Amino acid sequence: MKLLIGGTIAALMMTPVLAMAQDKPKPEDTEQWSPKVPVVTPGGESFTAPPSDAMKLFDGSSLDQWKAVDGGGPARWTVADGVLTVNKQAGNIETRRAFSDYQLHLEYRIPANISGEGQGRGNSGLFLASTGPGDKGYELQILDSYRNDTYVNGQVGAIYKQYPPLANPARKPGEWQAIDVLWHAPVFAADGSLKTPAYVTAFLNGVLIQDHVALKGETVYIGKPAYTAHGPAPIKLQAHGDPSAPISFRNIWVRDISDD
Numbered sequence: 001m002k003l004l005i006g007g008t009i010a011a012l013m014m015t016p017v018l019a020m021a022q023d024k025p026k027p028e029d030t031e032q033w034s035p036k037v038p039v040v041t042p043g044g045e046s047f048t049a050p051p052s053d054a055m056k057l058f059d060g061s062s063l064d065q066w067k068a069v070d071g072g073g074p075a076r077w078t079v080a081d082g083v084l085t086v087n088k089q090a091g092n093i094e095t096r097r098a099f100s101d102y103q104l105h106l107e108y109r110i111p112a113n114i115s116g117e118g119q120g121r122g123n124s125g126l127f128l129a130s131t132g133p134g135d136k137g138y139e140l141q142i143l144d145s146y147r148n149d150t151y152v153n154g155q156v157g158a159i160y161k162q163y164p165p166l167a168n169p170a171r172k173p174g175e176w177q178a179i180d181v182l183w184h185a186p187v188f189a190a191d192g193s194l195k196t197p198a199y200v201t202a203f204l205n206g207v208l209i210q211d212h213v214a215l216k217g218e219t220v221y222i223g224k225p226a227y228t229a230h231g232p233a234p235i236k237l238q239a240h241g242d243p244s245a246p247i248s249f250r251n252i253w254v255r256d257i258s259d260d
Contacts, residue, residue, distance in 0.1 A: 031151035042205035050253035058252040086246035098232035100258035111245040112174030127236035139219040157209035165209035192229035
């Protein structure tokens with residue numbers, strides 16, 4: 001009888017532990033797989049030269065406008081033949097200048113010889129506001145989504161783990177592609193509470209993929225997004241650690257449209 005009582009007590013004691021293990025958040029909890037995003041064939045080239053009032057963040061010659069995210073030293077990605085290529089060992093890079101509201105244009109290219117699948121295929125990210133080291137901030141996903149199946153709120157053009165894109169106009173690997181973004185930064189009250197969320201409108205290859213969506217907070221890989229008060233922030237490019245070949249960028253410019 002004592003053994004039975006002891007066994008019962010042990011089982012009861014283990015129940016909360018098992019429940020906690022089952023309730024632990026996982027990355028898969030926030031992956032959305034349906035409905036599928038419609039594939040759209042983009043029109044002609046949608047590359048745009050910087051307008052007269054734009055700040056050139058990368059014009060093909062140097063990384064003077066960028067720095068390493070961790071440590072703040074010089075950005076150590078590769079610049080050759082007018083193209084900027086991710087150096088995964090060097091980590092993420094971000095602009096030296098901080099921004100509030102802006103219009104941004106950048107062009108990227110997935111390597112023609114890309115391999116892998118899902119999130120392990122040409123993965124990078126455009127962080128519309130970098131709020132700290134690593135991957136802190138608000139991410140618009142960059143990924144090879146040309147005939148590459150993955151969760152829809154993680155494919156190219158998604159506000160990562162928040163909003164799938166409205167369409168998938170991705171070009172084939174090896175071809176240059178263009179992202180255009182209108183970013184309105186969140187506004188916080190003096191006590192740090194949120195007054196106005198961040199808003200994003202974005203185009204990929206000239207096709208609308210995000211239509212003035214209100215972000216739920218900063219990007220998180222596991223769990224739910226939330227806001228933490230911050231001011232103007234740099235723009236960040238991600239050196240994702242997936243094993244596929246690194247992607248490249250060119251013609252990056254920004255127009256500051258903030259009131260201050």
